[in-house]
Amino acid sequence: MLLNHIGASDVAATVESALHATLADRILTRDVAGSRGVTTRAFTDAVIANLDVVGREDVRARKPLVVPDIRPSRTPVSTRTAGVDVFVESRLSPSELAASLERVAADTGFRLKMISNRGTMVHPPSAGTPMCVDHWSARFLPTGDNSVDDRIVDLLTALGSVHRWMHVEKLSDIDGEPGYTLAQGEN
Secondary structure (H helix, E strand, O other): OHHHHOOOHHHHHHHHHHHHHHHHOOOOEHHHHHHHOEOHHHHHHHHHHOHHHEOOEOHHHOOOOOOOOOOOOOOOOOEEEEEEEEEEEOOOOHHHHHHHHHHHHOOOOEEEEEEEEOOEEEEOOOOOOOOOOOEEEEEEEEOOOOOHHHHHHHHHHHHHOOOEEEEEEEEEEEOOEEOOOOOEOOO
16 A cells, blocks of 8 residues: 555555565465464565566456464463553653653653563663554553552553553553563563
């Protein structure tokens, strides 16, 4: 869609045709095919190998992909809210935003663990800072043993008095293991 938007329709058609050829070859990633799927790198390599399919087949003539029904392998025994990610819009630098969020959250029962931008941890600082946009994900963890769910509204109220937040996600531990992903660089 981006290639079409910038007027590179021929390139877009080539990429789309390569993608369809790869799917027709039943080369699927693990999120679609489960354990029978291939890695993202292997899927990408297959799409690249199929970039010459333009003109060989009509993309519109392809059959639709049938996605297998993948069900969880087991039902969780226990879940626990482990923290919360709050998505904040701000033009502050990572360190300025962190200082502000730490001040605002001080009396809410939460502490700021980290801030990420486009999936990469930017605070605390690590090796290099990527190009950032004004949409940040701030990960907060509870400071005590009190119920996290009861305090999320307090945190959002405090944050909303200083920053524009637009989305919140509760973080769950499932059977004692994190049921959420870490940002690149987060441990």
